[in-house]
Amino acid sequence: MKGKKLKSGEIENALNRFLKNEQHLVLGFRKDESGVSQQIFKGNIDNYSLLNPVFGSNAALYLRRLFSKGLKVMLMLRPCEIRAYVELHKLTQIEREDIIAVSIDCPGTVSSKEKKDVVPTEAGQLAEYFKNSDSMRWACSVCSEKRGVVGDAGIRIDKANNYWIIPYTEKGEALLSDIEGESEEVPAEMLTPKNTKMDMFQVDMATFEKDFEKCIMCMNCRDMCPVCYCIDCVFHGDEYIPKGDALINKIFRSGSTKMPQGKELFHLIRMYHVSQTCVGCGACEEACPQGIPLTKYFKGVSERLQSIFSYMSGRSFDETIPYVTFLEDELKDATD
Amino acid sequence: MAEETKEMNPEIVGFACSFCTFKASEMAGSLRLKYPEGVKLIQVPCSSRVDPAFVIKAIFEGADGVFVAGCHPGDCHFIKGNYYTRRKIVALKEMFDAFSMKDKLRLFWVSAAEARRFIDKVTTFYNDIKEKKNEREKA
Numbered sequence: 001m002k003g004k005k006l007k008s009g010e011i012e013n014a015l016n017r018f019l020k021n022e023q024h025l026v027l028g029f030r031k032d033e034s035g036v037s038q039q040i041f042k043g044n045i046d047n048y049s050l051l052n053p054v055f056g057s058n059a060a061l062y063l064r065r066l067f068s069k070g071l072k073v074m075l076m077l078r079p080c081e082i083r084a085y086v087e088l089h090k091l092t093q094i095e096r097e098d099i100i101a102v103s104i105d106c107p108g109t110v111s112s113k114e115k116k117d118v119v120p121t122e123a124g125q126l127a128e129y130f131k132n133s134d135s136m137r138w139a140c141s142v143c144s145e146k147r148g149v150v151g152d153a154g155i156r157i158d159k160a161n162n163y164w165i166i167p168y169t170e171k172g173e174a175l176l177s178d179i180e181g182e183s184e185e186v187p188a189e190m191l192t193p194k195n196t197k198m199d200m201f202q203v204d205m206a207t208f209e210k211d212f213e214k215c216i217m218c219m220n221c222r223d224m225c226p227v228c229y230c231i232d233c234v235f236h237g238d239e240y241i242p243k244g245d246a247l248i249n250k251i252f253r254s255g256s257t258k259m260p261q262g263k264e265l266f267h268l269i270r271m272y273h274v275s276q277t278c279v280g281c282g283a284c285e286e287a288c289p290q291g292i293p294l295t296k297y298f299k300g301v302s303e304r305l306q307s308i309f310s311y312m313s314g315r316s317f318d319e320t321i322p323y324v325t326f327l328e329d330e331l332k333d334a335t336d
Numbered sequence: 337m338a339e340e341t342k343e344m345n346p347e348i349v350g351f352a353c354s355f356c357t358f359k360a361s362e363m364a365g366s367l368r369l370k371y372p373e374g375v376k377l378i379q380v381p382c383s384s385r386v387d388p389a390f391v392i393k394a395i396f397e398g399a400d401g402v403f404v405a406g407c408h409p410g411d412c413h414f415i416k417g418n419y420y421t422r423r424k425i426v427a428l429k430e431m432f433d434a435f436s437m438k439d440k441l442r443l444f445w446v447s448a449a450e451a452r453r454f455i456d457k458v459t460t461f462y463n464d465i466k467e468k469k470n471e472r473e474k475a
Contacts, residue, residue: 204436234389254398265396269389272431304434305427323427326419328409334422336442336461 003166003186004179006155011163014179015045018074027059028076031121038062050104050155050163052078053119053126055137056112058283060084060226068095074175075099075151078106080143080281082151083314084226087277090321093229100171101151105192108140112286124161127191139282139295144303146192150314157191201300208297212267214290217241217260221284221294222270227277227313235266267294271301276321278302279313344473346400346465348375350458351390353383355413357405359448369455372462382406384417388428395440401465403458405444418445439468 015026019041030039031049038052038059059081066073075082082103088094107126110119114135120126130136140146148154153172156164164186167173176183219235222228238246241262251257280299288294306312309322352358358379364371380386383406391402404425406418425443432438442461446454 201434202436203434208435240389240393262396265393268392268396268431268435272388272392272428275427275431301431301434305430308427308430309423323420323424326416326423328419331422331426334426334443335445336457 001166001186002183003156003164004176004181004183006163006165006179007181010180011050011155011165012045012048014175015041015048015074015076017178019044021072023071024074025071026074026076027062028074035119036121049121050076051107051121051123051126053107053109053121054112055109055140055282055286057224057286058084058226058279058281060088061224061283063099064088064093064226064229066094066099068098071098073099075101076104076155077102078109079103079145079148079150080106080279080314081226082148083145083279084281086150086314086317087227087279087321088229089317091227091229091277096317100153100175102153102155102165102172102175103148103151104155105148105157105190106140106143106146107157107192108136108143108146110135111137123157123163123191137282137286138293139280139285139299142195142198142299143280144195144197145312145315146195147190148192150316156186158187159189159191161191198300198303201296201304203297209264211297212263212292215260215263215267215292216290217263217266218289219266220287220289224283224287225270225274226281226283227274227279228270230273234269240265240269267297271298274298275302275305276309276311276323277313344466344469345374346462346469347398348372348401348403348458348462348465349394349399350375350377350402351380351383351386351404352377353406353413353418354379354381356407356411356448357383357444357446357454360446360451360454363448364451364455367451369451371455371458375458375462382412382414382417383421384414384424386421386424388424391428391441395437400469401440401442401461403442403444403461405446405454405457408445408447411447439464 018024026041029036029049029052031047036049036052036054059077063085082101085101089096108130120129148156152169153167153175167176234240242250278298282295284294311322383404386404394402406421409418412418429441432441444457
């Protein structure tokens with residue numbers, strides 16, 4: 001695979017050149033004294049950081065319902081965020097024409113709930129930091145795709161801590177031609193290796209109920225999920241989770257009810273609805289005020305359900321989401 | 337009276353495609369064939385109308401078992417609806433399997449002429465659920 005080695009400061013220069021056009025924006029990370037945060041840059045780049053060692057929310061969340069207006073947005077994000085963008089494109093929530101997606105190798109992140117000023121922002125140091133510390137988020141420690149191999153181009157980091165930019169599509173080639181340096185062969189060994197798959201997820205309802213006991217039904221997990229995109233969610237209104245009069249009527253029908261009711265219903269339905277598109281980023285767990293291990297369930301279930309159709313969320317633009325397509329000759333043992 | 341253990345009668349919710357399975361159930365009625373009283377059929381325009389959310393809701397609102405029934409693959413009134421059902425329900429079964437409650441959900445193909453097959457499938461499902469429920473009650 002061919003790519004260009006990035007000299008120090010070259011990516012900032014390239015982004016500044018890109019931002020000279022008034023219609024161009026860059027969604028990336030900004031570094032200051034208080035840590036690293038997501039930012040949309042306009043005009044010029046300052047305090048730019050290629051890596052973000054702190055995960056607060058998935059930036060693909062801000063891209064929902066972004067439609068063509070003639071501007072161009074460059075995404076310089078983690079692989080999980082780019083994969084969520086790919087899924088949102090398949091769900092017709094984003095138009096691809098105006099977006100240049102660059103995925104950057106991710107050595108792992110810490111939770112935004114932890115102390116974040118001690119975490120380095122440079123790839124080699126960060127990898128070293130995670131070797132000596134167990135503060136990596138659970139979602140990241142089991143992440144199956146931390147490599148920047150999705151989107152229009154990827155920035156990979158090799159063992160000697162050099163940054164490489166590799167194009168995957170025509171837009172990526174155009175971006176590459178704007179960067180100084182010679183195209184050369186990319187080393188095979190990278191800092192972030194391909195990860196192994198998790199064990200098959202299996203629980204019983206008792207464990208599930210115990211884990212979700214603390215749930216207060218704030219629905220932050222739904223609101224912060226990048227791929228849970230429905231404007232009119234089934235949990236709006238009284239149909240699935242009755243409130244007020246509807247709740248009292250229900251209790252007269254069915255007897256004493258533990259409150260808040262409908263937790264299992266909410267989580268299982270959401271788990272099914274995002275099963276094929278879940279990228280396992282862990283934004284739901286990050287948003288949960290009660291510290292419920294949501295990623296374990298959502299990622300576990302989605303990995304099992306995706307493996308039936310040999311699908312992986314966000315892997316490529318060409319694969320269709322399994323629930324909206326079919327083969328006539330498949331799943332022979334589906335019926336009982 | 338207190339010594340006698342009461343037999344638990346399960347409640348089963350069935351989503352039946354109005355062109356095939358629901359017709360089969362009507363035919364079963366006109367043939368005076370009986371199926372268990374605990375089976376409640378819900379008519380849907382096509383089996384692919386069944387959002388897995390309906391199934392999950394039925395189970396958490398107290399149903400002991402849920403089945404989704406539609407036309408045989410290739411016979412769908414809407415040409416390809418039941419192919420989508422098949423994918424959705426297979427995935428839902430896999431999810432139920434992950435939560436160790438796979439036995440609560442079944443998928444049948446029953447055409448409008450197969451009244452006896454419908455009775456057979458439904459009764460087997462009902463008896464399996466009843467057996468498991470009574471076992472659990474004893475334990």
